[in-house]
Amino acid sequence: MVRLLSTSLVVAGLCLVNVSTGLVSTASARELPADPLNSVMWKNMAERFFPGEHVVIDQRVIVDIPIEVEDQMQLPVTVDATELSDVIEIIALADLNPIPHILTVRPLKAQPFIGFRVKVEQSTPIRVGVLTSDGVWHVNGVNVNAAGGGCTAPANAHSNSQWYKTLGQARAITKRETADSARLAMRLRHPMDTGLAPGIPVFYMNQLQVRSATGEALADVELFEPVSENPTLTLKPLVEDGESELLVYARDTEGNEFEYPLTVPAEVDN
Amino acid sequence: MTSVSRRTLLKLFAGASTCAVCGNVHANRLSYDLAATEIASGTWAVHGKTEYFTLENGGNIVNVAFVEVPDGVVVIDTGPSKRYGEALAALIEKTLPGKPVLRVYNTHHHPDHFLGNQGFDRAVLATSQGVIDNIAAEGDGFTDNMYRLVGDWMRGTSSVAPGKALEAASEDIGGRRFSLSYLNGHTSADLVIRDDETGVVFTGDLAFLNRAPTTPHADIQAWQTSLAQLDQMDRELFLPGHGKIDKSNESLQQTSDYLDWLSSTIKQAASRGYTMNEAMSTAIPARFASLDVVDQEYQRSVVHLYLQMEDELMPIIEPK
Numbered sequence: 001m002v003r004l005l006s007t008s009l010v011v012a013g014l015c016l017v018n019v020s021t022g023l024v025s026t027a028s029a030r031e032l033p034a035d036p037l038n039s040v041m042w043k044n045m046a047e048r049f050f051p052g053e054h055v056v057i058d059q060r061v062i063v064d065i066p067i068e069v070e071d072q073m074q075l076p077v078t079v080d081a082t083e084l085s086d087v088i089e090i091i092a093l094a095d096l097n098p099i100p101h102i103l104t105v106r107p108l109k110a111q112p113f114i115g116f117r118v119k120v121e122q123s124t125p126i127r128v129g130v131l132t133s134d135g136v137w138h139v140n141g142v143n144v145n146a147a148g149g150g151c152t153a154p155a156n157a158h159s160n161s162q163w164y165k166t167l168g169q170a171r172a173i174t175k176r177e178t179a180d181s182a183r184l185a186m187r188l189r190h191p192m193d194t195g196l197a198p199g200i201p202v203f204y205m206n207q208l209q210v211r212s213a214t215g216e217a218l219a220d221v222e223l224f225e226p227v228s229e230n231p232t233l234t235l236k237p238l239v240e241d242g243e244s245e246l247l248v249y250a251r252d253t254e255g256n257e258f259e260y261p262l263t264v265p266a267e268v269d270n
Numbered sequence: 271m272t273s274v275s276r277r278t279l280l281k282l283f284a285g286a287s288t289c290a291v292c293g294n295v296h297a298n299r300l301s302y303d304l305a306a307t308e309i310a311s312g313t314w315a316v317h318g319k320t321e322y323f324t325l326e327n328g329g330n331i332v333n334v335a336f337v338e339v340p341d342g343v344v345v346i347d348t349g350p351s352k353r354y355g356e357a358l359a360a361l362i363e364k365t366l367p368g369k370p371v372l373r374v375y376n377t378h379h380h381p382d383h384f385l386g387n388q389g390f391d392r393a394v395l396a397t398s399q400g401v402i403d404n405i406a407a408e409g410d411g412f413t414d415n416m417y418r419l420v421g422d423w424m425r426g427t428s429s430v431a432p433g434k435a436l437e438a439a440s441e442d443i444g445g446r447r448f449s450l451s452y453l454n455g456h457t458s459a460d461l462v463i464r465d466d467e468t469g470v471v472f473t474g475d476l477a478f479l480n481r482a483p484t485t486p487h488a489d490i491q492a493w494q495t496s497l498a499q500l501d502q503m504d505r506e507l508f509l510p511g512h513g514k515i516d517k518s519n520e521s522l523q524q525t526s527d528y529l530d531w532l533s534s535t536i537k538q539a540a541s542r543g544y545t546m547n548e549a550m551s552t553a554i555p556a557r558f559a560s561l562d563v564v565d566q567e568y569q570r571s572v573v574h575l576y577l578q579m580e581d582e583l584m585p586i587i588e589p590k
Contacts, residue, residue: 070486070573077547147418171586247590
């Protein structure tokens with residue numbers, strides 16, 4: 001497991017220079033820091049997922065992952081960006097997955113923290129970008145060592161022909177961790193089919209929102225194909241004093257909608 | 271120089287340099303150098319390192335054993351690769367020249383215990399139907415993963431399941447009686463072999479000593495039941511699957527104690543809604559800190575056991 005030091009490190013960028021027909025052009029380039037993970041996909045990932053002017057490598061984005069992948073269908077990842085303020089968005093990527101985008105979280109009224117599990121197709125960087133309100137992407141990650149095949153194997157659900165009858169069944173734990181912050185751990189039954197296993201079309205939970213009792217969105221999660229079967233998310237929404245009600249709304253790519261009412265106890269339990 | 275003679279010269283150089291690499295570096299590096307230790311009368315253990323699979327150890331992390339019986343030799347487990355199985359067969363021939371191998375048992379289907387089966391005649395390989403089924407289901411996947419983990423040591427290795435399924439409570443092999451116990455817990459099928467003459471019990475991976483237990487197919491409750499059964503056995507000593515011989519019941523107690531701690535620690539984390547990564551950062555208690563590879567095995571165990579603990583401990587919630 002890697003627990004990265006909480007010191008900020010901004011790596012001086014390399015200017016990307018385009019040489020063609022004798023002219024030096026910097027038209028499409030911006031300053032990208034060198035990739036500490038040495039990934040061949042770094043430039044491509046940054047262009048696709050971290051738009052804007054500023055990308056920094058930042059150890060304050062704590063990406064907690066075991067380096068040796070024991071189960072390529074269920075690699076656990078915990079992202080803690082609570083040392084950064086004004087976080088707008090957290091994006092998690094697996095550079096070398098056939099579909100690299102794992103999920104995007106907008107912690108609207110929540111701590112910038114998420115736990116999830118991901119399928120990996122091969123050894124790959126797992127990369128996290130955190131966008132703060134000043135327009136800076138704070139990027140960090142880990143290279144993991146994995147056996148192959150996590151994204152192209154059929155989900156376990158398909159070993160049972162009646163799998164769809166349990167779609168959307170859920171388990172959850174809610175706790176109040178501090179006076180105004182809860183922990184929500186939730187597992188939803190869904191095959192999360194990537195469309196890459198032979199004969200099984202793409203079908204996954206693509207949206208999950210944690211709402212307050214009044215319907216205000218607290219955390220917004222967009223999920224993509226690499227999220228593990230039976231997606232298990234851990235979030236830390238901010239909550240009012242006293243016993244608080246939450247509502248989790250989820251939707252999949254076939255338009256199935258699910259809503260789960262949850263209660264956060266009044267007492268702090270940490 | 272003509273083009274023909276230049277080609278000849280190039281070939282000559284290529285041949286020379288290849289030979290130098292092959293002859294010295296490779297041959298030295300990829301030899302298991304197995305050694306037999308006599309642990310009881312006519313009973314030898316071949317102890318592996320108490321590590322995890324690496325490119326350096328070639329998967330030699332396991333205990334295998336062989337027993338001299340009146341008419342031949344009985345072997346318990348065959349190691350992680352074809353190369354290991356062949357080295358084991360050669361070691362047996364060197365230790366007991368001219369004695370035929372009459373029976374090879376596989377205690378369970380984990381790769382370090384049966385991927386050396388190619389070193390022996392398939393007709394003498396035997397285990398329970400459960401182990402045979404597990405090898406059929408997962409053997410090829412294990413083999414692929416072992417190539418990834420230990421590399422060229424695996425060359426030529428493929429998964430070979432024993433053809434003979436055992437059911438009897440005991441059998442006579444070459445003039446010696448062996449008791450067979452069909453237990454489970456470390457995997458869904460764990461075969462325990464007791465030599466009725468010497469009282470040596472070959473536990474397979476139901477027992478570990480001073481090396482952290484592994485749990486990829488574990489049912490902890492069933493495992494604890496099996497450990498209690500092992501403790502009831504009339505025996506002279508245990509040979510654990512990993513670690514030194516045990517003349518008391520230290521390996522059983524240590525394995526049981528560790529499994530208890532593991533199970534309660536992971537339950538505690540899952541019941542509090544921790545992520546697997548948070549659960550992995552739990553400190554290992556001092557009494558287990560000296561177990562070899564405990565940090566690595568604890569993290570692997572979190573992955574193995576977490577989903578099942580969540581099934582038990584995360585309350586079901588009803589949709590609106």
